[in-house]
Amino acid sequence: MASIRRRKPVEPSNTSVQKEEEEDEEEEDHSKNEHRRKSDKKSKPKWSCVDNCCWMVITGPLPDSPGVKLRKEGLKAKHPVVFVPGIVTAGLELWEGHQCADGLFRKRLWGGTFGEVYKRPLCWVEHMSLDNETGLDPPGIRVRPVCGLVAADYFAPGYFVWAVLIANLARIGYEEKTMYMASYDWRLSFQNTEVRDQTLSRIKSNIELMVEANGGNKAVIIPHSMGVLYFLHFMKWVEAPAPMGAGGGPDWCAKHIKAVVNIGGPFLGVPKAVAGLFSAEARDIAVARAIAPGVLNNGFQTLQHMMRMSRTWDSTMSMIPKGGDTIWGDLDWSPEEGYSPMKRKQRNTDTQKASQDDPETEISQTKRANYGRIISFGRDVAEALSSDIERIDFRDAVKGQSVANTSCRDVWTEYHDMGYGGIKAVAEYKVYTAESMIDLLRFVAPKMMERGSAHFSYGIADYLDDPKYQHYKYWSNPLETKLPNAPEMEIFSLYGVGVPTERAYVYKLSPSAECTIPFQIDTSADEHDEDSCLKGGVYSVDGDETVPVLSSGFMCAKGWRGKTRFNPSGSRTYIREYAHSPPANFLEGRGTQSGAHVDIMGNFALIEDVMRVAAGATGEELGGDQVYSDIFKWSEKINLQL
């Protein structure tokens, strides 16, 4: 994606150079020219040179891949592999649409070139939105996930997601019959994918088929990003009795799954999802902005359009931080406190062992960032002591009369129902932690959260055997479900570290009140001190650019480690971290050692691990845990009954 944008500035300089070239040689006679051209054609080596160039341009040089290496070692395809793509990265295609989408039948609306987005942005937004009440298709529109490996191998031309992994697996003998892309409509809530498309049944049937057709070798599941939660939901669904579940029986997972290799899993949600829902400003949603700047820059309502669209997607709510203050910290405390980006860098370079003793002293020196305050209004509030903050509860605030005038009507966000009073009340509460933030979202977007709370839950279960936890809304929350009874199943958590990741935000009221989203990130809040984590109104912490380490690592580091109440059968868990190192030069593309959320799919070390597991290795054989971050220390600080 980045490369597409970078292309533009190059071109103008091209033409100018060409002009100069042309001008200074104009006098030269043509006959000579022609002669030379003829001779060019005749001579063979020149043509082969052109050929080479063409091939270079079309294919690009291929680096040595782990697939080749492991093949030489003698690894062979053994366990069938199932990919579960994450949010945003999988393609969606049109099956039925309104007049304005004529001729787009079975063309990708999401993923691919996004050509249509440029041509008819409003039409596109209309088709990508879901019904506001049900969270399913709006009448007359059917947008469905693309099937097969093509669904998520490339997100856009040249921007790989799964393609590198697929290519490497193919080297050791994988092919269509042993690889399955469990693509689903990532806009829907998880249970709705089954209600509308029977996607979960489809995955179940395919896993059963592949296990049977491959001589009983159990499947290795590789979910990425939101796919991690989706598969968590699947594991509960498949063993739950019909009609809510599939009725696969209590040992389905034990029989069919060898390992779940989670890549960049937001087990406990991501703070970014909050900012996305609150003001459509987080980077994840902003992907669309990066792809199609045209859409978002024509007219002043683009953000609102994006917000209206993304708020109809139930899936974004699956990533709201789970576990409340216990996990994410309260006003004064957070598990990550004491983290400083500088320190991390040093430690990464000199020793790989996370030193457990020195941080105590450093805390006093560096200024503490209150990560627990996920949203604070004003920078001073973010840094003040909790006792100094005056808060006025917003929950009972009367929402004022709608200020929305008629000109705003086509862009509907629930902010128009709030009125000035409501907005003010929100701002006056000043600081929101993970728990109160859910109340905040309920306040500013009641309809959306009502829809969402039927499908997702964000708490921590006190007593897991309570029959209420059999409801599907708890299935994707690892803190409110037990893992299936499968002692031999292994759970891996693979993620990148070393990239600053959004963790908490400083907000302000937006100056123009009409027709806009009333809150925005205060980008002027910046710490000039290099040590600080505050940049552009965002506090960042260690992670893979999207998911903080805490969210992707905690369950495997503590929540599920050993026999706990969340993991009654004692399935083994492993943490594999990959330190981010940016591509050395432009030629490397997105890097073979990247730790970023999506780019990690091209990380050679990760690919090698995945392939070894697919070829039969256990977690012990891989080398057990591989840790660069402070995840164990932070998990220790979290006081969760196990």
Place this chain on the structure above:
Amino acid sequence: MASILRFRKLCYVEPVKFQFFQPQKFGKKEETVATEAKTALENCEKRNKRQPKERSCVNSCCCVIGYMCTTWWLLLVLFECLPAAFPGFQVPESPGTRLKREGLIALHPVVLVPGIVTGGLELWEGKPCAEGLFRKRLWGGSFTEVLKRPLCLLEHLALHNETGLDPPGIRLRAVPGLVAADYFAPGYFVWAVLIENLAKIGYEGKNMHMAAYDWRLSFQNTEIRDQTLSRLKSQIELMYVTNGYKKVVVVPHSMGVIYFLHFLKWVETPPPMGGGGGPGWCSKHIKSIMNIGPVFLGVPKAVSNLFSAEAKDMASIRAMDPGVLDSEILRLQALEHVMRVTRTWDSIASLLPKGGETVWGNLDWSPEEGYACDLSKKRYLQASAGDKDTNGSDVKMDFHVKESNKYGRIISFGKETLQLPSSQLPTIDTKEFLGTRTNRNTNSSCGGEVWTEYDEMCRETIRKIAENKPYTARTALDLLRFVAPKMMQRVDSHLSYGIADNLDDPKYTRYKHWSNPLETKLPDAPDIEIYCSYGVGIPTERSYVYKLSPNDRCRSIPFRIDSSVDGDEDSCLSGGVHLTDGDETVPVISAGFMCAKGWRGRTRFNPSGIATFIREYRHKPPASLLEGRGLESGAHVDIMGNFALIEDVLRVAAGATGAEIGGDRVHSDIFRMSDRIDLRL
């Protein structure tokens, strides 16, 4: 993407140096450049000139890129300028839209089974020459990569000569999903129109499945290598359950028809040979089978194809990319190359005529005799008004006037052979060939590149084959066994072409008989409906006149269709090929016989009395160029865009029975032809 950029950068960094050398010259001329194209062109020439040796590579590359960009841009402009719709031409409303208004909605899940050649194949592992083509389509799609490396393509398309499976180091797999066969090449639809119409009444990914398979393999091998049959079984079961226990409607096309026939037997057979679905599987899961352009009894074209690589079906390669076959490397041996590759494909052999002389006619007799080609048009015109009786008398009159075509002689050498009555023909015993075969040393001057089994035959044997002998459907098989023993040996273990005397004979439980409708029973499922839908009214290859190829060059195919042989105007003989009624590929007798007679009512091939329906669609060429491939075409592949056929499929998918869509719909003489076939039922 990244690599292009990188390359551009490379190209344009170097010329910057010139600015330093000649800065004063820029100011002189400030003429603006007319188009980007011109710039690129001249720029290219200039550069070539200045530093012919070192720069030429980079420069020419830049030029190529420049050209490409400009052309692309121009095309884009042109495309945008085109009016949205041509005035005066209105596309008639598609059946999907109309039926949706009638209130039809998706009811039964639909399974599409593509035929030979039309499904895409993609590369999973290849030789170095195919570098960079990983998961790209080698077959189907744009064929652009292929044009560049034709030999590489042929090498990858070929299967192993002994096993009929992958050659070592090469894995070519079927493209899965609806994209596998919706378009064969850009703009050349196969299933796309049908899919679009189905979608209009509510179908989508969850209730529509494309059962793509590797069409080069023999049917059982698709299961052995890819588990394709298991996959299909599991998909049908899944769709049955997730769509509220509605049985599926299966729509196979062309070779997919016999593939699905194979599946029907496979699924009920106990493992390890079969799928172990039990005897009630079909009746539980399948509502109806709508065969489109079925090749139940094979096609004569397959014989000529295997014999001399000349039939039209294979010629689709030639039609699709003439470049491959006309390119310099292949210029001399194109046909031989094609032959070598196609002979490794077991599936082609599955299309050989089945039923021998009983069905296809012997030296003197054939079920179609009396069919008049040029009259056919007239008769069709009358057919709508008149009924069958007048038709019958019509034909009887023709009988006396015209000499009958000897369709039964599928291959004859020389025109004279064709006209001789059988009593004057030299009788031959094909068995004797097999004895006389000698393994002569091949001419070493020919190199080892193109290997067809003809190389091993000596000239005398070839002459002997050709000595004025006609071959019928039965002896043609022996002929093939003789000229291509290895291929037929492989094939004979997977396929069978006879007629069963006693269907309960245990030998018919072997899978080689499953795709031959004359050697299997239909499943015990009285509720299933079987449709034979096909086009009629197009002359279709039925038998061939051959000659020895004059060219004695080594390693050429020694036989050629004698295209100089032409009958008089009335006759169906043109260019060495006897034509009969059909859909351009499949003769009516092959497509319709099973539904018209073999399975009609309760017969030994259809013990449970499954209802059969014949739906014929008369060919009508597109009225104008704008109609594309026609909305009423009857041609083998183009029929997939025939609106009448699509409407039938949609109605059945939405729940209609055969009687409700109008029962039989017949334009040809299929019933009369079937009556003449003396087959015990």
